[in-house]
Amino acid sequence: MTSPAPSGPRDLPGDPLSGETPALRLFALMELIGGKDHFVTLQGLVEETGLPKPTLHRMLQQLESAGLLVRQADGRHYGTGARLRSFAETLMLNTVQFGARHAVLRHLAAETGETCNITALSGDQVVYLDRVETDEPLRVQLGPGSRVPMHASASGKRVLAQLSTRQRHRLLEHAPLQRFTPHTITSLEALDAELDTIAEQGYAIDDEEYLPGLVCIAVLVPGESERSNLCVATQAPVLRIDRSSATELLPALRRAASALAQIEQEGSR
Structure with missing residues (x-):
């Protein structure tokens, strides 16, 4: 009997955050943000990637806590961190x-x-x-x-x-x-x-x-x-x-x- 596939985000056609593991998807998010010449917002990333807002919010929090991203003074915009x-x-x-x-x-x-x-x-x-x-x-x-x-x-x-x-x-x-x-x-x-x-x-x-x-x-x-x-x-x-x-x-x-x-x-x- 075949086991059901594990639940979680799946790579969709055109998904800019494709990756087989959560770590690779975090890396893809860093790539996406690092490739822009402006700060990004949670809502903007939701619209660009099509991923659920809670999922993206959690990913941004993880990267921010690691010093890889930094939140700007307005609390809404994110950019690359010093690390x-x-x-x-x-x-x-x-x-x-x-x-x-x-x-x-x-x-x-x-x-x-x-x-x-x-x-x-x-x-x-x-x-x-x-x-x-x-x-x-x-x-x-x-x-x-x-x-x-x-x-x-x-x-x-x-x-x-x-x-x-x-x-x-x-x-x-x-x-x-x-x-x-x-x-x-x-x-x-x-x-x-x-x-x-x-x-x-x-x-x-x-x-x-x-x-x-x-x-x-x-x-x-x-x-x-x-x-x-x-x-x-x-x-x-x-x-x-x-x-x-x-x-x-x-x-x-x-x-x-x-x-x-x-x-x-x-x-x-």
């Missing part, structure tokens, strides 16, 4: 320390003769995932795991340039744009104009905006979705590279970005 973001950053750091991506970066550093980085946006900062230093004696030490402000870095501005004005302001308008050097852009209006130019030209330059005497140029690593959170960048003292000569590095940067994109695609298969 989940830390996990994502650690995963990215550990997967680029060795292997194919590091080899691409090493080749780029040899080709340009300057320090090269792979970076990603994390919250309101840019985190260095991997880095190969130049052999030149004059250089700036910023190792993997270092963080720089998105509004004053080439990689941060290149990622921001993909967003609409409304999305940019959602990230930036609730905290002042800190000044680090006389060249730092500290007004939303001026930054919007800069980001529009970056979106049109396809690359971003940090012209001594974070550290005096340091110039950096960054391009996006193309992804499968419309937007990418990954950049490859080259930086050097202004004594060797200025805003004009930095653009001469673009062909090498774009070759590296294409190679990194291919590695990402192969790794996701």
